[in-house]
Amino acid sequence: MTGSMELYHLLIMFFVAVVAAAFGTLIGGSSIVTIPTLILLGLPPHTAIGTDRFGIIGVGLAGWYKFQKKGLINYRVGLIVAIPVLFGTALGANLVLQISENVLKHVIVVTNILLVAFLLLNPDIGVKRRQSAIRQKEYLIGASLSFLVGVYGGFYGAMAGTFSMYILIAWFRQTFIQSAATQKIGSIFMTVTASTVFALNNAVNYYLGLAMLTGCLVGSYLGAHYAERIGNVWVKRMFIAFIIVALVKIMFSP
DSSP, rough: OOOHHHHHHHHHHHHHHHHHHHHHHHHHHHHHHHHHHHHHHTOOHHHHHHHHHHHHHHHHHHHHHHHHHTTTHHHHHHHHHHHHHHHHHHHHSSSSTTTTHHHHHHHHHHHHHHHHHHHHTTTTTSOOOOOSSHHHHHHHHHHHHHHHHHHHHHTTTTTTHHHHHHHHTTTOOHHOOOOOHHHHHHHHHHHHHHHHHHTTOOOOOHHHHHHHHHHHHHHHHHHHHHHHHHHHHHHHHHHHHHHHHHHHHHHHOO
């Protein structure tokens, strides 16, 4: 591949990452766009996933920085979610070659159909802050589900942030914008852990990864900056629309 072609690929990856991260920092799902782009640019699937995990670190870092300045991150809840995510991610990244993609696809489709129905049937959830205290049982359920999200995030990752937001909204009573902010702690834990495992197995393309990381830093910063102007209602609408589009894509992909 020539130098000009390599530069062309880097520019494509940068701009795709900016757009994907701008929306992904608010609603999750950046990897649904970035992993296929990396494959189209010539990376084998496992290297594409590893490179994506490396690049997506930028979403967590820039989003965390901007949301932290706004005081929107709940660190207690964030760490309760992030620690099991870390262990789950380490396991998932090592299981990447052993899990059936077909089984995974069906699990994702069924789970998201149920969760979208739940959001539609509860119009206030994620929009208005619920004031009731979080019970110990809900902490345990949230932590357990976060471990499973970590496993998934380790071996693939697309929509892992979306699943984390579900947990923060349903079990920890956060709004969509608060969940987008708090989720960044788990995102950093997940992506750093996964990318380390892939890097140790020589499954990261650092040229495209750095282009993607830079784009994700820019896009995530912009998304977090404008989050409150967009508001919880519109973030919820984008979230549901994204899930529906993603489900159609997953169901009809070969």
